[in-house]
Amino acid sequence: MVPQSPGFTRGLWLLKSISKREEIASLANLYKIGYSRTAVAERIKHAAKEPTYLMVEVDYVAGWKCYNMNTQKFEQLIHNFFGSSCLNIDVFDETGKRYTPREWFIAPYRVIEEAIALLISGEVVKYRYDAEEERIVLR
Secondary structure, three states, X not given: OEEOOOXXXXXXXXXXXXXXXXXXXXXXXXXXXXXXXXXXXXHOOOHHHOHHXXXXXXXXXXXXXXXXXXHHHHHHHHHHXXXXXXXXXXXXXXOOOEEOOOOEEEOOHHXXXXXXXXXXXXXXXXXXXXXXXXXXXXX
16 A cells, blocks of 8 residues: 545545534544545545534545555544444435444544554554554554
């Protein structure tokens, strides 16, 4: 995986919410981990109208172009790894319909990078994410 700008396609990316809602804004290490076949910049263009982005604009943090791997499976593996820190919040669209986005995780950026490296190397099976301490620990 190679770091990318927001114009890349077919890769894993990290976004940060710029929500003013206290329960979101107060979470310093809250990131959306996602995958896209289209350019990230295009994908997030209407973030403020989409429940998956918490109905607010987002900032692009980082992205990694993926080679020789099933990126959707990789995304699922990283979501599972950070599952204990998945944000549990409801958002409502303009019609009042309720959504519970499941791709937002509370973990420091450096820890997410570490988890990506462990997944690539295959060493991830020896570790787990400790959501309380916000760090990766041995199983």
